[in-house]
Amino acid sequence: MIGAGFADPVQDSQRCFRSVLEAMSRPGRIFQLPPLAEPPTPLHSATAAVLLTLADADTPVWLDRAEPLDWLRFHCGCPVVAEAGAAQFVVAVGAMPALAGLALGTEEEPHLAATLLVQVQGLQAGQGWRLTGPGIEHAHRLAVQGLPADFLAQWAANRARFPQGVDIVLCAGDSLACLPRTVRIEEAG
């Protein structure tokens, strides 16, 4: 039995997209999506909604868990690939794959880089990291639970590759926040 997707695919995916677009435009700001009735285990509502919104037959997807694959294939019709480096959307429910191993785009075509959806335990605004860069007037604060210990080192390397590099969508429950490759992250000061 495959769970339902969006109740109203046209309007719901538009709303979800606008949240992701705003989130990518204002790095580190947390956006709440309307909860999905039946996200497939173990995906959170936000993770599932972003996939419904952006993935389709043209986008190879990689997942670190097998349970949601039937749901994903049924609703998005996307090819599922075995190598994270070959995917346009990489979904990490468990340990996040190394950023350097994902599609980073090329100097001439940096838009071919992957987008990484990381499911984390929690997101809080107003504390934690200090984010600066395009999309941020002064600084945004964001605390994230559930990222690997070396995340900031990986992120600094990712940012140094600009214009190449991945973008990240952090998903927790029905909330999300984005880290485009332009954003500079500093440890809580």
Place this chain on the structure above:
Amino acid sequence: MIEAGYNFGYLDENTKRMIRRALLQAVALPGYQVPFGSREMPLPYGWGTGGIQVTASIIGADDTLKVIDQGADDTTNAVSIRRFFNRVTGVATTEHTAEATIIQTRHRVPEAKLREGQVLVYQVPMPEPLFRLEPRVAETKRMHALADYGLMHVKLYEDIAQHGAATTSYNYPVLVNGRYLMSPSPIPAFDNPKLDMMPALQLFGAGREKRIYAVPPYTEVRSLDFEDHPFQPARADAACVICGARDSYLDELIVDDGGKRHFVCSDTDYCASRPPLVEAAA
């Protein structure tokens, strides 16, 4: 009332997804031109097919749309595009900059300061800022990869050497976030400073050339110049005959055969929002 037989926003959902993915890449790569699978639209290339596709991909039932051409809501093309979206989405439209959530524009940036939550969608004819200097796309792609903008600096330098100032008055190139050279679309250079650190999201669509690009909110957008020849935005040295504004961009109207001229605000909403001059003063 939405036109029967067409999806919300005219585009099918697959096309919207493709454009949405391109938009996200564009936001993550400020000023970089993302190629996209531009579709044939029911309006001709050059009329704003890029902007229309971007708007169609982001617009939702809760949005309020404003469309301007040359700064005005009542120009024929603006009316036509507004009608089009009314037919295919049924969303609310407005002429007031402050009320709009999405503003699609050709050739102007509104005078009123835009705020967070608003999206400004530009119609772009030639997305490549270097095309007049190097028409081969394979070459300009390489230049962007290497951030090699020497050609443009030489052009500016020659302008200044020969004429004492840059000769470009519209579509004046900008450097976005210190990295990518970008065409701001054919807005007057007067509007360029508004792009810098704008609280609203700016999206650019070029349908015929099949490119999408973006400037995220609060992003540095610098008009190219030299320290000893700083960028100088220009406007007619006059006041609007309707509202008296001296800070807005003005259109020149020829009012008689003898070539007598009047100036009026190009941004009709801005003009209407100001108290009119009394008859005698005009």
Place this chain on the structure above:
Amino acid sequence: MYVAVKGGERAIGNAHAWLDETRRGDPALPELSVEQVEQQLGLAVDRVMAEGSCHDRGLAALAVKQARGDLIEAAFLLRAYRTTLARFGASEPVETGAMRIQRRISATYKDLPGGQVLGPTYDYTHRLLDFALAAEREAVAPAPEGVADPTPMPRVTELLAKEGLMRRETTSEAEPPDLTRDPLNFPVPRAAWLQALARGDEGFLLGLGYSTQRGYGNSHPFAGEIRMGEVTVEFTPPELGFAIELGEIVLTECQMVNQFAGSKSEPPQFTRGYGLVFGHGERKAMAMALVDRGLRAEELGEPVDAPAQSQEFVLYHCDNVEATGFVEHLKLPHYVDFQSELEKLRSLRQEAGR
């Protein structure tokens, strides 16, 4: 069977009979009259008049019908006819400034004396197939009519010229060359290339004009003014010594306003590209104006490196009757030459194999 056999006479006869039958289509349907073509396919008729360089709506409509809607074939038919006509003189230059305007727009001013007149245009229609047109309609409601505005409509380029911002054209009383009688002799004067462009292929000029907008021969164009309407054609018979009116024709005129950086002897100013065609042919008039400006590069001291700036490239290739002839002639038998190529290739291969 495709064989250039003797006894091709019968084959040709049969082919033409078949063509005739195909042209007519299903005989159960009413035949299209020349008047219907002239009235209802008016823009096709206009294009054929322009490229056929003969202003006669009836003949152009006949050509469209005879060519089964192939407009290059129709232009060819009309050209072949016009060349047989006796020439009894040349008209006075037409005065487009006094045009009875059906459409007049300027992209460079929001408003100007005489105003913007949209006229019958597709510009702001939404290109959604109108299935109502597939059914036969009773009658079309007449468009609302206003009172004609008597305000004169000065040319935008003239307004700019008065301010000294538009480069003045050099005028000449010299008799312009006649392209239809004398071959092009490079370098050709502007009057000759304008003639060539006026009857040049719309598609070719469109592509070339477009290339100038994409960086291949920059001209920073603005559509200063496009006007379409009727002008009076006058002729001065030598025996009378004064002009008499022959009638009216519809013309489309486009004046592009282009940036010009200036030179050692001239200040920066605007320059113009000019387009003029028979009938309602805006796309053609605009493309022509872009290419005209491109061809002026040399005169204005600009670098000449793009296709649209090369006189020979543009003028030798813009005529679709010439072009279609040479391209399509490849259908004719070429087997004698081909045979010699075959033999040559075989002997070269043999040589190489040794």
